[in-house]
Amino acid sequence: MRQAEPTIRESIMAAYEGLPPGEQKLADTVLGRLGHLASYSATELAADASVSKATAARFFRRIGFQSFEHARRQARAEAHLASPLYALAGVDPKERRSDALSRHVAADLRNLSESFGEAGGVVLEQAIGRLAKAPRVRVVGLRNGHFVAAYAAYLLAQVRDDVASLPGAAMTLAEDLASLRRGDVLLVVDFRRRSAFLQAIIDAARDAGAQFVFLASPGMPSLSRPGDAVVPCRTGGASVFDSYVAAVSIVSYLCAAVAREAGRKGRQRLESIENLHQALGDIRH
Numbered sequence: 001m002r003q004a005e006p007t008i009r010e011s012i013m014a015a016y017e018g019l020p021p022g023e024q025k026l027a028d029t030v031l032g033r034l035g036h037l038a039s040y041s042a043t044e045l046a047a048d049a050s051v052s053k054a055t056a057a058r059f060f061r062r063i064g065f066q067s068f069e070h071a072r073r074q075a076r077a078e079a080h081l082a083s084p085l086y087a088l089a090g091v092d093p094k095e096r097r098s099d100a101l102s103r104h105v106a107a108d109l110r111n112l113s114e115s116f117g118e119a120g121g122v123v124l125e126q127a128i129g130r131l132a133k134a135p136r137v138r139v140v141g142l143r144n145g146h147f148v149a150a151y152a153a154y155l156l157a158q159v160r161d162d163v164a165s166l167p168g169a170a171m172t173l174a175e176d177l178a179s180l181r182r183g184d185v186l187l188v189v190d191f192r193r194r195s196a197f198l199q200a201i202i203d204a205a206r207d208a209g210a211q212f213v214f215l216a217s218p219g220m221p222s223l224s225r226p227g228d229a230v231v232p233c234r235t236g237g238a239s240v241f242d243s244y245v246a247a248v249s250i251v252s253y254l255c256a257a258v259a260r261e262a263g264r265k266g267r268q269r270l271e272s273i274e275n276l277h278q279a280l281g282d283i284r285h
Contacts, residue, residue, distance in 0.1 A: 006064075007074075007078055008030070008034060008037070008063075008071060008074055008075060008078065009031065009034060011063040011064050011065075012027050012030065012031060012063055014063075015062055015063050015064075019059070019062065022049075022051045022052075022055045023051070023055060023058065023059040023062065025049045025050065025051060026045065026046065026049040026051050026055060026056055026059045027059065027063075028049070029045055029048050029049040030045060033045070034075070037071075037072065037075040038072045038075040038076045041068075042056050042057070042060075042068035045068075056068065103238040104237075104238040106238070107236060107237060107238035107243060108238075108243050108245040108246075110234070110236075111233075111234035111235065111236060111243055111245060111246040112245060112246045112249055114234050114246075115232060115233050115234045115246040115249075115250060116246075116249075116250070118232045118234075119231050119232055119250070123229060123230065123231055124231065124253075124254070124257075126229040127213045127229040127231055127254060128254060128257045128258055128261055129261070130185045130211055130213050130229055131156065131160075131185060131187065131213060131254060131255075131258045132160065132257075132258045132261035132262055133261075134183060134184055134185035134211065135162065135181065135183055135184055136162040136163075136164075136180075136181070136184045136185070137156055137160070137162065137163045137164075137184070137185045137186075137187060138163075138164055138165070138166050138176070138180065138184065138185070138186050138187070138205075138210075139152050139153040139156070139163070139164070139165050139166065139186075139187040139189070140165070140166040140167075140186060140187070140188055140189070140198070140201055141188070141189030141190075141191075142194070142195035142197060142198055143191070143193060143194065143195050144191045144192075144193070144242065144244070145189035145190060145191045145194075145215075146189075147244075148189045148191075148215070148244055148247045148248065148251060149165060149187070149189040150165055151248065151251055152187060152189070152215075152251045152254075152255065153165040155251065155252070155255035156187075156255050156258060158255075158259075158269065158270060158273060159255065159258055159259035159262050159269060159270060160258060160262055160265070160269065161269070164176070166186075166201065173201070177201065177204045177205065177208070180204075180205055180208035180209075180210050181208065181209065181210075182208065182209030182210070183209065183210075183211065184208070184209075184210045184211070185210065185211045185212070185213060186202070186205045186210045186211070186212055186213075187212075187213045187214075187215070188202065188212060188213070188214045188215070188216075188223070189215045189247070190214055190215065190216040190217070190220075190223060191216075191217045191233075191235055191242070191244075191247075192217050192220055192235065192242070194220065198223065199223060202223055206225075211228075211229075212224065212225075212228040212229065213228070213229045213231070214228055214229065214230045214231065215231050215233050215247060215250060215251070216230055216231070216232060216233060217232075217233050217234065217235040218232055218234070231250060231254075233246050233247050233250055234246050235247065
């Protein structure tokens with residue numbers, strides 16, 4: 001298996017102790033700006049660190065880059081690790097609102113088209129089958145994936161029994177994971193800037209013998225293994241924030257397909273829920 005290239009942070013930390021004092025100052029400056037490094041020039045970084053341009057050139061060569069431009073290209077490639085502050089550095093304040101809106105809509109349409117195109121029928125059918133036939137379904141999504149996971153759990157619970165989000169409202173994660181059984185399905189919503197906690201949840205579910213369906217944005221080290229159902233989901237935004245239009249659409253499609261797969265059982269559950277709404281009087285039409 002090909003080993004992944006080290007990140008800029010990893011390259012700096014591997015060489016840090018052996019750097020001359022001036023280059024260590026520059027290293028500290030670069031580490032403090034990793035989230036938006038590509039928005040700086042080598043001259044600006046050198047000035048902020050109070051070192052010469054020659055020192056900056058030597059520093060970037062010493063940590064493994066041909067030049068600062070080479071490092072800046074890698075910084076752009078590592079943008080999936082960065083905060084919205086990175087994207088904000090590239091926003092043109094003079095851009096017309098109409099142009100920004102056009103770019104926004106175009107990005108969402110592209111995410112939708114590419115996500116469904118990359119998923120393909122086979123992967124989607126595999127995911128639908130698992131979500132429909134598993135004894136129980138648990139759904140987990142942390143950070144930006146949380147609201148998409150909650151939406152998926154809400155829709156699935158309308159068309160099949162025994163669906164729940166992890167962790168529960170009382171943060172009973174250990175208890176929830178201990179209750180997983182072989183054959184249960186864990187639907188994992190995994191978007192960029194993932195929580196480090198997600199790996200531990202997945203490991204515990206694997207140990208319990210759960211099956212997996214991933215809704216995952218590309219560009220990150222994968223948490224999936226061969227045999228898992230992995231539905232790719234593009235989340236690239238046109239400006240500062242990521243877009244989850246494709247994620248919501250995929251969830252809606254999957255859950256509607258699970259309803260069809262469930263057939264009579266799914267219809268009966270929906271009817272029971274509607275009857276309870278009428279009895280409770282909790283919905284105004």
